Amino acid sequence: MNGAKIRQNIAFSVLGVLTLLIVVPIMLIILYIVINGAGAITWQFLTEAPRNGMKAGGIFPAIVGTILLVIGTMLFSLPLGVLSAIYLVEYASDDLFTRMIKLSVVNLSGIPSIVYGLFGFTAFVLFLHFGTSILAGSLTLAIMSLPVIITASKEALESVPFSYREISLSLGATKWQTVRYCVLPYAIPGILTGTVLSLSRAAGETAPILFTVAAFYLPRLPRSAFDQVMALPYHLYVISTQVPNIPLALSFATALVLIALVFLMNLVSIVLRAHYRKKRLW
Amino acid sequence: MAENSSESAVRSYAKPRAAEAGIFVPLNRLRRRIGEPIIELCIKLSGFVVVIFVFLIFLFLLRDSLSLFRQYSVSKFLFGTQWLPISDPPQFGVIPLLLGSVFVTAWAIFICVPLGVGSAMFIAEVAPKSLKHVLKSLVEILASIPSVVLGFLGIIWLGPFLRNTFHLPTGMCGLTGSLLLAFMALPTIISISEDALVGVPRTYREAAYGLGATRWQTLWRIILPAASSGILAAVMLGIGRVVGETMVVLMVTGNAPVIPKSILQPLRTLTATIAGEMGETVGGSEHYFALFAVGLVLFAITFTINFVADLFLRRARK
Numbered sequence: 001m002n003g004a005k006i007r008q009n010i011a012f013s014v015l016g017v018l019t020l021l022i023v024v025p026i027m028l029i030i031l032y033i034v035i036n037g038a039g040a041i042t043w044q045f046l047t048e049a050p051r052n053g054m055k056a057g058g059i060f061p062a063i064v065g066t067i068l069l070v071i072g073t074m075l076f077s078l079p080l081g082v083l084s085a086i087y088l089v090e091y092a093s094d095d096l097f098t099r100m101i102k103l104s105v106v107n108l109s110g111i112p113s114i115v116y117g118l119f120g121f122t123a124f125v126l127f128l129h130f131g132t133s134i135l136a137g138s139l140t141l142a143i144m145s146l147p148v149i150i151t152a153s154k155e156a157l158e159s160v161p162f163s164y165r166e167i168s169l170s171l172g173a174t175k176w177q178t179v180r181y182c183v184l185p186y187a188i189p190g191i192l193t194g195t196v197l198s199l200s201r202a203a204g205e206t207a208p209i210l211f212t213v214a215a216f217y218l219p220r221l222p223r224s225a226f227d228q229v230m231a232l233p234y235h236l237y238v239i240s241t242q243v244p245n246i247p248l249a250l251s252f253a254t255a256l257v258l259i260a261l262v263f264l265m266n267l268v269s270i271v272l273r274a275h276y277r278k279k280r281l282w
Numbered sequence: 283m284a285e286n287s288s289e290s291a292v293r294s295y296a297k298p299r300a301a302e303a304g305i306f307v308p309l310n311r312l313r314r315r316i317g318e319p320i321i322e323l324c325i326k327l328s329g330f331v332v333v334i335f336v337f338l339i340f341l342f343l344l345r346d347s348l349s350l351f352r353q354y355s356v357s358k359f360l361f362g363t364q365w366l367p368i369s370d371p372p373q374f375g376v377i378p379l380l381l382g383s384v385f386v387t388a389w390a391i392f393i394c395v396p397l398g399v400g401s402a403m404f405i406a407e408v409a410p411k412s413l414k415h416v417l418k419s420l421v422e423i424l425a426s427i428p429s430v431v432l433g434f435l436g437i438i439w440l441g442p443f444l445r446n447t448f449h450l451p452t453g454m455c456g457l458t459g460s461l462l463l464a465f466m467a468l469p470t471i472i473s474i475s476e477d478a479l480v481g482v483p484r485t486y487r488e489a490a491y492g493l494g495a496t497r498w499q500t501l502w503r504i505i506l507p508a509a510s511s512g513i514l515a516a517v518m519l520g521i522g523r524v525v526g527e528t529m530v531v532l533m534v535t536g537n538a539p540v541i542p543k544s545i546l547q548p549l550r551t552l553t554a555t556i557a558g559e560m561g562e563t564v565g566g567s568e569h570y571f572a573l574f575a576v577g578l579v580l581f582a583i584t585f586t587i588n589f590v591a592d593l594f595l596r597r598a599r600k
Contacts, residue, residue, distance in 0.1 A: 008498035018400030026424045087329030104332045110588035112526025114553045118577045119339045176318045204428025207528040233430045240434045255431045
């Protein structure tokens with residue numbers, strides 16, 4: 001074996017070790033939470049409100065709150081995100097205006113989540129008088145999810161072969177008919193994948209909902225979109241920093257439920273992707 | 283009528299359903315005349331909406347920041363070395379918070395760039411295909427772990443661990459935050475670096491192999507330099523991610539708004555200050571507006587970082 005070959009083996013081993021340094025902690029983290037949290041997960045924990053200053057009982061209102069927020073976020077961000085991706089791919093010409101939109105998407109994705117929280121608070125809670133509410137929180141999370149949905153939808157639309165559009169247009173279909181019947185149906189899997197992924201991120205976010213929707217302790221379910229709710233990530237934050245003497249098992253179990261929810265959404269997106277990739281026509 | 287039949291052809295091409303044109307002909311015509319301009323208007327407006335949001339976020343932050351600067355001078359805010367919002371008179375010097383963010387970010391990046399770029403190289407060039415998929419999904423799993431969960435682990439496990447290891451007075455310090463943030467920035471850095479490495483044209487590789495270079499020599503001397511723009515963009519985006527991260531630093535860095543001298547002492551970042559103090563302020567007070575000014579500083583920093591990263595990415599694509 002010559003020197004170059006030995007150096008290659010050493011270098012590749014170093015790269016392998018670096019990768020292990022990342023992979024092992026990821027698995028340890030998941031295992032650690034599952035092992036410590038699984039014991040405390042009971043039917044009561046999932047279906048009851050917290051009791052006794054959150055030291056006992058369950059997290060049902062927080063689960064419901066997070067699900068409501070995810071649904072609200074989707075209602076606002078999915079149509080808006082898909083329409084603006086359609087604009088960018090199908091309608092926009094390559095001019096200054098389009099470049100401005102693309103740059104805005106990039107910058108929107110880089111804005112810190114706490115800044116979204118500030119914006120949501122001053123714009124939706126105060127300026128538009130929505131109050132601390134599901135509506136204000138969903139809108140804040142929706143703006144935050146927009147860049148991911150737009151980027152994913154854009155890629156999905158761009159991957160539909162150009163010939164589909166040409167054929168449709170040559171048959172006399174209008175621009176919108178072409179988009180609606182010949183492009184969009186084939187882009188939907190990609191769009192859904194990106195949407196579910198961005199929603200799973202929204203479900204785990206704490207900073208944007210701190211001042212816009214999250215309730216410290218609200219052991220009942222919301223009655224309207226103008227109600228506050230508890231949310232899983234905020235609840236975990238509260239019980240691990242704000243309230244002393246919470247049984248650790250409860251914190252672990254809350255973390256486990258949050259992670260499970262997020263992973264479940266990710267899994268849905270992965271399955272969707274795999275399923276549609278098989279059925280792809282091109 | 284030719285137009286209508288072509289439309290149904292288009293439709294049946296997309297959705298092979300029974301002919302639905304016949305009955306709906308008048309309806310379709312109406313839809314095209316009125317519906318289509320409306321939907322196209324919606325599409326154009328939605329395209330513009332992203333620009334409006336960025337502008338609105340900036341505007342609202344600026345509005346509330348200006349309310350502070352009417353009562354408190356800009357230079358005292360930007361260059362003040364003390365953040366004492368509830369003393370009398372209050373001090374709103376952003377320097378301690380800025381340095382807190384810089385300290386935590388620098389250490390996080392210092393830790394995660396070698397790890398991230400190294401494992402991107404492993405995933406892109408060394409790992410066999412099956413392992414590659416496993417590694418990529420693990421990185422995706424890491425990306426999806428909510429930050430509050432990592433913060434929780436920092437409090438109950440990493441903080442105490444570091445305190446015992448380095449014999450610190452408290453485990454809630456800058457280093458705990460940096461380690462967790464490094465971990466959180468990894469998915470961004472790995473996936474973008476890997477894209478950059480894979481995106482290097484095959485001809486580069488073939489030419490190097492043809493000259494007798496080993497795979498490692500090719501990777502180190504040819505592919506890595508060729509992918510440098512993309513890797514720089516990855517690092518920039520990683521920095522942006524770390525600077526903007528809130529919950530982890532709020533939970534584990536000890537929340538001491540003083541100018542940090544070492545990474546092993548408690549400190550506080552820009553983001554944690556907003557998250558931690560907003561709940562305690564009175565709406566419309568100086569303190570309240572000062573937090574928006576901090577938000578504006580954050581906005582400016584991340585805007586710049588993303589702008590630069592985008593320039594690098596654009597160059598990488600060429």
